[in-house]
Amino acid sequence: MTFDILIVLMFLGAVTAYLVSKADLKAGAYATVLFSLGALVLLLLGRGEIGSEFTILFMGFEVTTIGWYFSGVMVLVYAMTAFFNSYWMDKMIYPGSYNFLYLFSLGGTVGLFFAKDLITLFIFWEIVVWSSTFIVPMGKSRRAAVVYYTISTIGSMATLYGIMLLHRISGTLDIQGAFAPLKNDPVLATVIFFIFIMAGLTKIGIFPFHIWLPLAHGSAPHTFSPVLSGGLVKMGAFIAYMSVGILPAYEAFKGSLTVMGIPIQIYALMILGAVSIVLGTLMAIKQDDAKKLIAYSSVANGGYILIGILLMDQLAFAGSMMHLFNHAIASAAAFLAIAVVAHRTGTTKISELGGMIHRMPLTYLTYLIAIISLAGIPPMGGFVSKWLIIQGLADQGLMFMALAAFFGSIGSFLYVFRPLAAVFLGQLAPRHEELASAPLLMKIPMTILMVLILFFGVLPGWILGIIGQIQVAAGIEPVMMSGNSILAVNGVLNTLNVFMVFGFGFLIALVIFMLMQKSRRVGLMDTYTSAEFIYTPELYHYGSAFYAPFERLYARHPSVEDFLMALAYKGHEAGLMVNALFFSHKPGVTVFWITVIVAVVTLGGVGL
Amino acid sequence: MINPVLLIAIPLLLAFVSILYKGYRNNLLVFGALVNAGLVLTLGKGEYLIGGFKPPFGINLVLDDYAFLGLLVINGLFLLITLMSLDKIGENATVLLVALAGLNGLLLTGDLFNLFVFLEITAITAYILSASSRQYQHSFNYLVLGTLGSGLYLFGLILLYAVFGSLNMADLSLKMATADTSQLVIPSLLIFIGLGVEVKILPFNGWVRGVYGNSDSLVGPLFSAVYAGAMLLVFGRIFAQVIPLGAYLKTLLLLLGALTLIAGELAALSKTRIREILLYSSIGQSGLIVTLFLSGLVFPAVMQLFNNILSKAVLFTVAGQMADTTGTDDAEALQGAFARHKLAGVAFTIAGLSLIGMPLFYGFVSKINLLFGVFSLDNYWLPGVILLGTVIEGTYLIRLLVKLWMPGEEGLVSHESHATKAPLEIQRARVMGIVVLSAVLLVGGLMPGMIQNNLSESGRLLDETTPVYLFDLKGGQ
Incomplete structure (x- = not known):
């Protein structure tokens, strides 16, 4: 009973939030907090009901462990971000509609993960697409919304084709039953595999569909970027899981050509995942906008998640499932920290900021912990999940994938350091001297997320237990734990020991810091200029051209974005051509075409 | 009688x-x-x-x-x-x-x-x-x-x-x-x-x-x-x-229908005037419906036809009204027009989303049924064409909706102060009319069974032997 209430409640909540917003904007924003927190509570209460089935209108639902896990991740991100909504009410063009769409898309995501049949899955998928499409343009870019919508729709229409094809083959739309006949038909399974996973690839932002992430995440309202990056992207991972887990891809592709032991169909997508890691990392390094930077890091992390899911093994799959959670909360926390900065300063440009640690220490700490986790540095959650993924890759001997994964890990040090150094550390700009720290309501979710990131980095047992159940349900060996140690083939990771070591190191550093001489604060304008007047102080900000020497190494890189834009322009041109060929204001042109058609049919029809 | x-x-x-x-x-x-x-x-x-x-x-x-x-x-x-x-x-x-x-x-x-x-x-x-x-x-x-x-x-x-x-x-x-x-x-x-x-x-x-x-x-x-x-x-x-139709002519006419669909949608994509966008969209939809009729899928075609004309009635009313009162229907000149006409904007949005075939609206029911229909003929290229048309159609309609709702230059947060100053007026009667039409599209999408049941109770059930998805069949069947 809990879950149908949950889904219906979200849609009712959307309407309620809208109506409340009409009376009082702030109250409407608080309604989004209440409803999304309510969803979180209902999810936790309903854990015992896993396995139950229910229907709403014409849609069928089934509660599975993986669906529960995914919706938990999603609702957590939504609930934490909702705390920020009230501060943006006066800046939003349609605050009431924002609150409505916020809960509406939340309802869509929850319904999606519990879908029992493919049409229900698709219905909720599209609900999320269109409701989020209308939130994105409330931010800084209208074009971003169109690009986001178009790329999402390319994916979802391909998946719809796959769904229809599945129905034609198996005669059912039930998720379990529809994929069953593919086991013994590798050709058909290949076709379905590539078509069906498209919605997932576009949503995760796998190369070459990644171009919407920096646009949409970077320019969406600051309160929605955490949801887009932390939450909605994970819907794609669910589709990816269905394509390998429920489709039984490994079983279906048994006889096909293998590359390093992996069927070539799956390996091809893994390559895309690896490209996404490398590309996302390199692009993130050169961003000057903090939100775009985190968006590109989401591309890279999406690559990790995809590769792990595609492997469907004991370690990398578990790592990927856990990374999904870690990335969701870490990226949400990072975006929220940036949102605080944007709320106080009005900008997200790295080179216009600096020294925020002096004004908002908690926000700084949140950002620090979030990016440490994103970069996969112990003792945060991100380390555990990346360790598992790399263990899995090493275990299977997938050296190219492991290479990309290592590249992404090391590159992430570079890109997470850039906003850290230039936004939060360094000198405070004179105009920011008077900034207040984050309001209380913003501090609550940031603190919760911080604690969660650290907690699951030190004690990942609970979450790995759930992932183990998912693995058992998917028919693969579950990840093994013994006490606080994760047992892998090539080694054992005791996260508590790691935490102890780091904690001890931190203490030593703290003692040294306390004993040493205090540092002297240097103003941003305190620069050697040999009596020259400074016309453009921004250029002297050390955050501008932060990695210039490194960026020069790949400054002239080819871009798939140019290609896609050229493609879009070709579509535009084709439209103009249609117009010129057929829609003249002279009737003679139409008469000409009628003559052509009659001639073609008559001549072609001779003998028929 | x-x-x-x-x-x-x-x-x-x-x-x-x-x-x-x-x-x-x-x-x-x-x-x-x-x-x-x-x-x-x-x-x-x-x-x-x-x-x-x-x-x-x-x-x-x-x-x-x-x-x-x-x-x-x-x-x-x-x-x-x-x-x-x-x-x-x-x-x-x-x-x-x-x-x-x-x-x-x-x-x-x-x-x-x-x-x-x-x-x-x-x-x-x-x-x-x-x-x-x-x-x-x-x-x-x-x-x-x-x-x-x-x-x-x-x-x-x-x-x-x-x-x-x-x-x-x-x-x-x-x-x-x-x-x-x-x-x-x-x-x-x-x-x-x-x-x-x-x-x-x-x-x-x-x-x-x-x-x-x-x-x-x-x-x-x-x-x-x-x-x-x-x-x-x-x-x-x-x-x-x-x-x-003989096989030869049927193939040829089907191709013409599919060509109309894609060419119409592409032409709409390249336009900026609202009525021109809508008219090419109408052409594309005609191509789709003609293709369905030629394939012998009468009921899906009729459903799609109703979805198209109900949506178009709303869309063209608003577009015509824009042109009548402001003298232009260029989307750029009318950006943010719905900021002052929210109810008309909501009706326009519902009609637009239904036309694309988004769930919760009648267009989704018709799209799903027509796809089932085309697949049941073992035709695998036509659904591809139809879905490609949907992608293009969605792109320009969403672009239009976003433009009309959210004014603002690229790089700046959308704000009402950027909205068009054009003296757009939409008479109450017209707003009520389009609200009724969009409500029909919404009810048809949420409770597709209702219309069907009312028709069958009055003894006017369609003589259709194939079951209709979301009407007779629920999820999973």
């Missing part, structure tokens, strides 16, 4: 009366539309003879499910659009009454020559209405092509009559079913082209751009919803139920 010929006779009679009593023209029009919409609900299915001669010798009216559904929607829409835009009717009340008679005749008749007569009557009213934009060149263009089209239709008809000696649809379809298809190629092609001009199939639809592109808030919805709907239903009647 009420004779459906009243649906044709009453408006025609009122049209004559309205010439005599010019002061009451609009009242007579509203009265006629109301009476017709009411009469449809009381009709009983069956065949009705006109003049006492038994078919195939005399003319008969056929009221089956197909005609009934068509009459219901066309008369309902006609009434609503008339009420919405009463202030725009001006001199045209008589023309509109004649049009109503002609449109009902198109849907009811069981005779191909009688159909030609009604085709001419409605076409003439359409020429007159199109001239209300005072763009006479476009009306003339339409007149030339429309006349050519009906001429070709008549030519094809004569050929059929020469071969089979009958004009009655039921009789002809029996005779043609056993005939050699090569005899049918030329007459079917001529009839196809003749109807293609009105239905807006690609190489024959040069007139659409000028006429639809300059339509006002009365003519726009009337053409794009009522006329287009009736013409497409006629097309479906003839090509899905009367004339059997």
